[in-house]
Amino acid sequence: MKRTFTCIVCPNGCEIDAEYEGTNVLSVTGNLCPKGKTYVTQELVDPRRTIATSVRVTGGALPLASVRLTAAVPKARIFDVMREINQKTLDAPVHIGDVVISDILGLGSDVIVTKNVEKA
Amino acid sequence: MTHRQAVIIGGGPAGLAAALRLREKGVSDILILEREQRLGGILRQCIHDGFGLTRFGESLSGPEYAQRFIDRVQQEGIECITDCTVLDITPDKVVTAVGRSCGLLQIRADAVLLTMGCRERTRGALATPGTRPAGVYTAGVAQNYINLQNIMVGREVVILGSGDIGLIMARRLTLEGAHVLGVYEVQPYPSGLPRNIEQCLNDYGIPLHLSHTVVDIRGRERLSSVVVAQCDERFRPIPSTEQEIPCDTLILSVGLIPENELSLAAGVELDARTRGAFVDEHHQTGVPGIFAAGNVLHVHDLVDFVSLEAEQLADSAAEYLLSGSLPECGLEVKAGQDVGHVIPQRISGTRDFTLSLRVRRPLQNVSVVVRQGGREVLRRKMRKALPAEMIQLPIKAEKLTADADMEVCVE
DSSP: OEEEEEOOSSTTOOEEEEEEETTEEEEEESOSSTHHHHHHHHHHHOOEEOOEEEEEEESBSSSEEEEEESSOEEGGGHHHHHHHHHTOEEESOBOTTOEEESSGGGSSOOEEEOSOBOBO | OEEEEEEEEOOSHHHHHHHHHHHHTTOOOEEEEOSSSSSSGGGGGOOSEEETTTTTSSOEEHHHHHHHHHHHHHHTTOEEEOSEEEEEEOTTOEEEEEETTTEEEEEEEEEEEEOOOEEEOOHHHHTOOBOOOBOEEEHHHHHHHHHTSOOOOOSEEEEEOOOHHHHHHHHHHHHTTOEEEEEEESSSSOSSOHHHIIIIIGGGTOOEEETEEEEEEEOSSBOOEEEEEEBOTTSOBOTTOOEEEEOSEEEEOOOEEEOOHHHHHTTOOBOTTTSSBOOBTTOBOSSTTEEEOGGGTSOOSOHHHHHHHHHHHHHHHHHHHHHSOOOOOOEEEEEOTTEEEEEOSEEOSSSOEEEEEEESSOEEEEEEEEEETTEEEEEEEEEEEOTTSOEEEEEOGGGOOSSSOEEEEEO
């Protein structure tokens, strides 16, 4: 099988032509670095993505603190992850790196705060 | 009137990076003026990750990337006035500003650093026909509402333009429960980065319609539908291809324009291609002591390169402040075949510099060729070159002569 992938690992966005059988990658061309091959393999076996969103903050100088995942989660679970994060509310102050949810849905990824929100 | 060595207009990524480098280079008297209540510029609302890969080797969100610079600015004790709007800059570098806490300020500066960033093109710039209902936003405004103010902008969304912010917002709106019906792009190729097409549209099954535009906006109080049509190669809608799409929200991601009203007041001449200042290799504008870098100079794809450019600016501005002058830049850099624009537009021919350019159209298996007086200075082969991706080439002084203009073209 042949397929062209757009690598999303870095802003280079390499177009990678891959030949594969099932989940076994036979050859890749067009990638500027080895991460491209890892990406293609991962896409075939278990495509994963990170997401960023925000969580409400009570008593803060801002109404929201932005959050992100520390590791990619299976693509098919993104909306489950969003639902889980949306149930959270934080109390100010919060700081960059604070863990909002650890090991979300047992997927091996933490939800961390990415913006400092001091008390109002 | 007070006096300062360096006044920096705008506390976004360019201004912050420039301030820190100025301080490193021994400039003690620095003032940052920021219009918003907080430092960080547009990064405050860019909560997605992917920032800092070049600079820090990790994928950060916008607020995290900005905070790394803000923390250092504060550690260094660099003075910042927020909630303070600059009203005027004169050619002899008198800055007038007004703010809630600072009142009216008049500052005579030895150097002024223009780091105001850019603004979005609006519906007015497109002259799209139709009514004027609620529900039509630029992508950055929608991003501000959702990510900073916790206000959802709509449910059934059409996006016009495939700029990166529009693509990022397509994903963001989908995650927040909206239904993004499609992205329509007038050009035959996307204007955003390929990775954003992949991870923001393809991942969520959002269709991208190239060579299409919005030809009518309908609705009384709230948007009720838009009419899209296919376009020919000269971007003219093709009759009988119109299709009405019911929706309550139209997001415009149709380009960014450097914000240069203050630059014009200071007598800085602008380049019609970049819509930013003409600068030399020191990032100095045509007005001595006034410098520009970042999105106010030319719109960048990546903040990492904004920071880098601002630091290069600061190296030169520090030299200007500490030694009193910079080498003359008498040679012109011209944009040749298939090159949309170049930065800088003038060089000395005696120093290293970074050449930035964009190609005019998508190209494959080409070379970017830099020549001086017909002599080849540098040739970079590229498998693909896209207008969406800025190309930056470091040019070494030993390859240059000080007596011939430079031409950059794609062959």
